[in-house]
Amino acid sequence: QSALTQPASVSGSPGQSITISCTGTSSDVGGYNFVSWYRQHPGKAPQLMIYDVSNRPSGVSNRFSGSKSGNTASLTISGLQAEDEALYYCNSYTSSSTWVFGGGTKLTVL
């Protein structure tokens, strides 16, 4: 149950777009379309932003989008806003009938 690999940090200026990658294996990210992304502001509970690779829950801005290629999933945030500054975690279902998270990526809006 090794954690999925995410960059420790990414940054962008307001209005720009950024992409956060999430790399796993064929036993998790590559084997299922059950990749989800969560945003966590300091001291708060995580919030679902993307599920099943590319679906947005009701209420989540269409500035957030997800995709997957092979064993790597990606979260793209367009039109960066100050409120987007947070930690972002990817998650995938696995062949062991468990779930695994990525290590988290700190997004800084410059």
Added chain:
Amino acid sequence: QVQVVESGGGLVEPGGSLRLSCAASGFLFSDYFMTWIRQAPGKGLEWVSYISSSGVSIYYADSVKGRFTISRDNAQNSLYLQMHSLRAEDTAVYYCARVDVMVSHFDYWGQGTLVTVSS
């Protein structure tokens, strides 16, 4: 509205036990899988365990297998996590979360309860 509220956290000595509870409301609890996820101070999220809607299917992370037991009471709309043989590395905020109907992601989270394992 959907709500899950954890309780039961606190300070416990290494080797001790603690039972966490999660009270659910705003949805038909017996229809949903439920899960526990934890976050050590300053660290990332770690999936801990999940239980099927009926309680028949249960899975654990290797880090807690044999020490933690997940259970649920559908009549009381409650989820539990019994923790034994606690270690310093179990210190974390423990979140209760609802698993969506397709069992692919965690759609509603509680605010968490802090467990501190220290002498």
